[in-house]
Amino acid sequence: MIRDSSWFSRIFDGFNYVFLIIFALLCLAPMVHIFAVSLSGRAPATAGFVSFWPIDFTLENYEKVMGSRTFLRSFIISVVRVLAGTSLNMTLIILTAYPLSKTPRAFKGRVIFIWFFVFAMLFNGGLIPTFFVVRSLGLLNTLGSLILPNALPIFSMILMMNFFRGVPKELEESAFIDGASHWRVLWHIYIPLSLPAIATLTLLSAVNHWNAWFDALIYMTDVANYPMQTYLRTIVVELDLTNVGIDPRDLQRLSDRAIRGAQIIVATVPILVVYPFLQRYFISGIRLGAVKE
Amino acid sequence: MTLKQYLKRAWPLYVMIIPGIIFVLLFRYYPMYGVIIAFQDFSPAKGFAGSPWVGWENFEFLFSLPEFGRILGNTVLIAVVKIVADQVGAIILALLLNEARILFFRRSIQTLIYLPYFLSWIVLGGILLDILAPHGILNQAIGNFGIKPQLFLGSNNWFRGTVIASGFWKNVGFSTIIYLAALTAINPTLHEAAAIDGAGRFRRIWHITLPGIRPTIVLLAALSLGDVLEAGFEQILTLYSPAVYRTGDIIDTNVFRVGLVSAQHSLAGAVGLFKSFISFFLIALSYYLADRFAGYRIL
Numbered sequence: 001m002i003r004d005s006s007w008f009s010r011i012f013d014g015f016n017y018v019f020l021i022i023f024a025l026l027c028l029a030p031m032v033h034i035f036a037v038s039l040s041g042r043a044p045a046t047a048g049f050v051s052f053w054p055i056d057f058t059l060e061n062y063e064k065v066m067g068s069r070t071f072l073r074s075f076i077i078s079v080v081r082v083l084a085g086t087s088l089n090m091t092l093i094i095l096t097a098y099p100l101s102k103t104p105r106a107f108k109g110r111v112i113f114i115w116f117f118v119f120a121m122l123f124n125g126g127l128i129p130t131f132f133v134v135r136s137l138g139l140l141n142t143l144g145s146l147i148l149p150n151a152l153p154i155f156s157m158i159l160m161m162n163f164f165r166g167v168p169k170e171l172e173e174s175a176f177i178d179g180a181s182h183w184r185v186l187w188h189i190y191i192p193l194s195l196p197a198i199a200t201l202t203l204l205s206a207v208n209h210w211n212a213w214f215d216a217l218i219y220m221t222d223v224a225n226y227p228m229q230t231y232l233r234t235i236v237v238e239l240d241l242t243n244v245g246i247d248p249r250d251l252q253r254l255s256d257r258a259i260r261g262a263q264i265i266v267a268t269v270p271i272l273v274v275y276p277f278l279q280r281y282f283i284s285g286i287r288l289g290a291v292k293e
Numbered sequence: 294m295t296l297k298q299y300l301k302r303a304w305p306l307y308v309m310i311i312p313g314i315i316f317v318l319l320f321r322y323y324p325m326y327g328v329i330i331a332f333q334d335f336s337p338a339k340g341f342a343g344s345p346w347v348g349w350e351n352f353e354f355l356f357s358l359p360e361f362g363r364i365l366g367n368t369v370l371i372a373v374v375k376i377v378a379d380q381v382g383a384i385i386l387a388l389l390l391n392e393a394r395i396l397f398f399r400r401s402i403q404t405l406i407y408l409p410y411f412l413s414w415i416v417l418g419g420i421l422l423d424i425l426a427p428h429g430i431l432n433q434a435i436g437n438f439g440i441k442p443q444l445f446l447g448s449n450n451w452f453r454g455t456v457i458a459s460g461f462w463k464n465v466g467f468s469t470i471i472y473l474a475a476l477t478a479i480n481p482t483l484h485e486a487a488a489i490d491g492a493g494r495f496r497r498i499w500h501i502t503l504p505g506i507r508p509t510i511v512l513l514a515a516l517s518l519g520d521v522l523e524a525g526f527e528q529i530l531t532l533y534s535p536a537v538y539r540t541g542d543i544i545d546t547n548v549f550r551v552g553l554v555s556a557q558h559s560l561a562g563a564v565g566l567f568k569s570f571i572s573f574f575l576i577a578l579s580y581y582l583a584d585r586f587a588g589y590r591i592l
Contacts, residue, residue: 009494016389017398023386024405027462030420031408033430037423048428096313099306107306108299113314114592120317123573125324126565127545128552132330132337133323149320152313158591182305211413214527218553229415236419237531257423264419271411278411279404282470 031268038062038261045255061254061262070245071263073224074231077143078210081227085147085209090202092152093160098186100157101164121154131218145219146212146227153208156201163197164190200281203274210270232267236260331563351563360547361564368543371453371524375460376517382465384510387472388498403473406466414463418531421459422446452537459532460525471513472506479505512587519576522568544568 032052037045041056049055065071096117104110125133130149139145171193172185180188191198213229220226223234223243234240241256251259271278326341331351333344355361386406393399409417424430425445432442445451483501492500526545533541544564552561583589 006493012494013392016392020389020393020398020402024402027406027409027466030424033424034420048430048433051430092313092316095309099310102306107303113310116314117317118592120321122576123325124569125321125327126562126569127548128558128562128565129324129327129330129341130320131553132341132558133320133327135337136340137319148316151316151320154317157313162591176302182302182309186309207411211411211415213413213415214530218549229413232419233415233531237415237422260419260423264416268412268416275408275411279407282407 034261034264038258038265040255040258042253042255042258045258061258062266064246064250064254065259065262065266068245070231070243074226074228077225078228081143081146082206082209084143086202086205088147088151089153089156089205090198093157093201094186094191094198096152097157097160097164098190101161117154117157134219140219141221141225146215149215153205156204160194160197160201163194167193196281203278203281206274207271207278228267232263236264328562328566328569330559331566333559335559335562337558351559355560355563355567363539364542364544364547367540368522368524371456371543372521374457375525376520378457378461379464379468380513380517382461383468383472384506386465386469387476388502390469390473391476391502403466406469408466409463410467414527414531417459417463418528421532425455446532447534447536449537449540452533452541456525456529456532456541460528472509475506475509476502508587512583512589515582515586516579518579518582519572521575522572
């Protein structure tokens, strides 16, 4: 690295570090504030005395939230959704991307299939027709309504296809000479060599399923079927505490704000747990999407 | 090679692609057929095939509504300001991060600024509703300077600004990654050669770093054209209220309310088809421009 020690350059460095620190803290401050509120007692939280440090420290908000049946039920629905939805996404992404990564000679009809998928990515039937399709298939109030409509995320599939195309052709050619089938080639050559891309897309799919809430809002008619984020919406956005599942006598002792804060934090924890991996893979994942040979 | 020989090896490829085709047919193409409700007086009991046709009536009604222009205007205004703010912010942040030479510092800052991108609008919306409330921490803070509490989410003066600023907060860190990746690809010998020729730090940023990421800037500008009607559905649905429909209602939130809350399916279907139709051309054009000017192809 080149050293530049002019006074102007040093002043710039100083300002740059200070600016970046302030900016990063601004990104973080709202979350720290909510965390502090969630750990505070009723009076200071309700009166708005809490800034970035809890006052009258208590864990009771978390105890009540984690003890709420409705909250736990929605948490479990979300976990099931993430597991089922992500497995389905990845299976379909890999199975569809593999044939499409072949040359038109090795996979006749490739061009037609590609356009079939690309057109479906570019043109969208829209919310209302999609809703009625899901309804007419009898999927309302089932897990299927949350994982089937986007079972094959087409853009992710195209990224996977592009990654598969970078796998050296010599490997599969020698496997074919030894009598291997496409199934074996996919399983023993393509998948092991594509683990970085698979990891990135798996994390992306899992985060999307965890964070999704609008689909359940329209496809579930009963709050009992809501996954975590949709359930959270009734409480932190609609401010409706009738579904909170906490004994009203307990609620009297606690602050609504602190309860909502605790729920927001609990819903965020799973993201924080996978965050280090997300960060690592996403940087390579971005290149996967942006750089073509 | 005969067809039989070809299929002997290639048949698994066709089996593999079948599940994907079935799902896309059912959940992408079947709804595309369903856009015909925009030309019908659709009733769910009669379905797509059985509802009576009304021609362009829904569109004529739609274009005569005074809200229509307002909704379209809100959508484009919010989306375009968001795109510009996000891209300019990301370029500046990436350049500043690139100038910060302590690696640990850089990593830590990056870790903090990407985080909001991975949180849902329910979580971020819950946080914003709390801190922007009339007695929330932001109003308390500005109260210290003698400014009266502002309705950041409830007044038409503030709502768009709040949406744009909070969208920036969620997304800018992530957009920065793309530019940082482009910056690391710049050959360091260019900087060294320029330094030997006497170019100072800011001249090098101007003449080497910025031209180095120009292809990325062009690419993202072209691709962002496809987002001109995407003002942020989940965000606005979380943050808005009837008081700010005038400035905050966008196409997507309108389709949701008209179609699924008030059950005027065909009218909402017409709005949705209008958006899908324009978006299709915008996205296709954006991919064309990305290919033409930045050599980017998704296929």
